[in-house]
Amino acid sequence: MRARPPLRALASVLAVAPLLAACPGRDVPHPSGAIGDCGGLAPAECKRAQGMIAATRVYSNVTHDLILDPTSSFAPGRGVERSSGVTKVHPTQCASPRAGVAHDVDAQTVDFAYVGLAIDETIVGLDEDITPYFSGGVEGRTRKVRLVALAFVRDKDPQFFEASSDVTYQGAGCACGTSTHFVGAVKMGGMLSYEMNVKAGEVHARALELVKVKVGRSDTAVTQHQVGGLEVDGLEAQLEGGPPRPLSFRVKNPVPVAYALYPVSDVCKLSLPVPEVSPPLVDFGDVPYGKTGQRLLHIVNRATLDLYADHGGATYAVPAQGSLDVPVTWKPSGDAPGCEVQTREETLVFTPRDASAPVVPKQQAVRVVERVRTGRPTVERRERIDSGEARKPNYAATNRELACPPDYVVESCKAEATQCGDGKCDKYAFVAHEQGGKCQFGCSGPDSLVFGSNHCRFEAVATCKLRCPP
Helix, strand or coil, rough: CCCCCCCCCCCCCCCCCCCCCCCCCECCCEEEEEECCCCCCCCCCHHHHHHHHHHHHHHHHCCCEEEECCCCCCCCCCCEEEEECCCEEEEEEEEEECCCCCCCEEEEEEEEEEEEECCCEEEEECCCCCCHHCCCCCCCCEEEEEEEEEEEEEEECCCCCEECCCEEEEECCEECCEECCCEEEEEEEEEEEEEEEEEHHHHCCCCHHHHHHHHHCCCCEEEEEEECCEECCHHHHHCCCCCCCCCCCEEECEEEEEEEEEEEHHHHCCCCCCCCCEEEEEEEEEEECCEEEEEEEEEEEECCCCEEEEEEEEEEECCCCCEEEEEECCCCCCCCCEEEEEEEEEEEEECCCCCCCECCCCEEEEEEEEEEECCCCCCEEEHHHHHHHHCCHHHHHCCCCEEECEEEEEEEEEEEEEEECCCCCCCCEEEEEEEECCCEEEECCCCCCCCCCCCEEEEEEEEEECCCCC
């Protein structure tokens, strides 16, 4: 199901909190005595689950068409009927994978990362009304609700499909019984989920609110489940408040965890399928105002003809049933006093390289969500320091400590515009150095108890550079 809740401001913090990598398919049992007000989870597991609930908002505007399959029970090409919260997998073979797929993956490259909710095998929107999933005339129906984190690694030999013999044609369109979609390309990667059984009578709220309530109760049995050795850094810190922080996903042992769902129309004659563009959420990380950040979008052209991809005023040629990496840049601007998060959406438009090709539709558009953490590159803190004139000045009174504002760290400490009693500062010493994350300043010079007047004056300058909290 394609979930498109509204874009929201996010508040989260990043901390390195790697999850324990379980063996594929292993349920993590609750330790003895761990039952409490968190679905029976141990304290560490509870914090990760609560962190995942908070992290769902980061991905609430990411679109996807997926069907979860951590047990490898589906077959590519099978017909799927989706309507009113129900996903039915039919025995009909609506599409046939093209030969030559060997699941050659790049485990170091995560193409898709997501934290959200699922009912059984279906991804649902955070604010979705999930009542239809529990209807169908079955009194007391129980379904498995999952709080899920997914990561798919790069597939270097993706699956492509063609119509099977069960597809029928009528005019320019085609059909496969009552199926609206078919099970498409396998997605290799890892999954972490917190799973609970929910009865129809318990459904009185939107999806996310229901999960919050269930996880927060002591009488809910919540099971942690991992496949693919997925590790996610930054989950626990999502609970601390502050600006959004990126999560880090790593897959130790990629396995089939999900399948893409493609419309049956994709295998119609002269169809133009929607290209796959990843990642759907492009995180530029920390890029100060005026600087340019760059990331790559990975495009997989599922059509049997060459395409043009138009993005950012540039045009790129994507080969038929091939792939291409396209650069995307962002030069943020603003005037926030500290680290701020900016989000935008961009669209890639795809058209046939042969403008006369009789395809339907004539073009496809794919939306990507982009996010950056930004702020002023540097800020300065200044203070004029003067020992005062005297035969024996109080040099200790020149000792100062200047700290950087929040979201900034010391880049340099300098004593500028120095002035001394002898005019040359030959007999004076100025201190300007970093200590304990702050700039320390001071000066010392000669003491004359009989003749002359001594003094030192300078501008204490602390230059601070942007560093959004980890």
